Amino acid sequence: MTSILIVEDDNDINNLICNTLKAEGYQCERAFDGKEGADKIEQNRYDLLLLDIMLPEINGYELLDYVRRIGDTPVIIISAMGQVDERIRGLRMGADDYICKPFQIGELLARVETVLRRTQRMAERLEIEDVAIDPKSRTVIKAGEQVELTVKEFDLLYELMKNKNVALSRRRLYELVWQEEYTGETRTLDSHVQRLRKKLDWNEKIVTVFRIGYRLEVRG
Incomplete structure (x- = not known):
């Protein structure tokens, strides 16, 4: 309880x-x-x-x-x-x-x-390939090295990893991470995704879906 x-x-x-x-x-x-x-x-x-x-x-x-x-x-x-x-x-x-x-x-x-x-x-540790995320300590490890993320970058990564291979609309992803109503403005979410791609070297892994959302694509 x-x-x-x-x-x-x-x-x-x-x-x-x-x-x-x-x-x-x-x-x-x-x-x-x-x-x-x-x-x-x-x-x-x-x-x-x-x-x-x-x-x-x-x-x-x-x-x-x-x-x-x-x-x-x-x-x-x-x-x-x-x-x-x-x-x-x-x-x-x-x-x-x-x-x-x-x-x-x-x-x-x-x-x-x-x-x-x-x-x-945000209770369970998630791992995809060489990236591990620990929600409790809010740490991200890639190939044995810790990656420094902002609060929202971390929350964004968690939602993408938890919903791997699931296409999340911009609205859904924004509301999950920012905990507020989505008004249609896309720059905030898009810029966070771009920074996350760069920090994790995931340019080919996080892909745009029909120009309206994102998914973390994990093969195999």
Whole structure:
């Protein structure tokens, strides 16, 4: 069962989130300040952390920094601090999503499902010919040498390897990697594919399909 830790000092909000997630079949634990949250994280493994920022004892940013130094547990920040610079700060520190209070409980559930789906699908090591990709450590090895990729290049490579020999439309591939609606603009995706080809020396392997998408072509 998926285990979620809720670190929120407002008892009513904590109860609402916990009861809603339990009704959806999730296993939940609760903490009401940053220190209690840190203690639970030290003692247990969670599939997701829901984290307020303005917490007693240890604030949310400090706890997020601690979580990122000891592991890769997905984190969704839920905070009344909704200014753009606060959201940017949280995401740059390693949060997987940022929800501003007040929020709709349906939106929270959708965000939880999306983050869990994204992180859980990236769980197994994949190998094709001389390239191996480890989603957990987010490393790529080609012919025994590590290849440095950006975040989106890595996510793109993972989707192509996972769907080898499957023609993915630009829309589908873009939405899998960028996790946002495709609006028809192709330059971002195309430039990432070109850089990936160059870094992996895969000019003949990733091919355009009917000018609308891509596939990773693996023969044999």
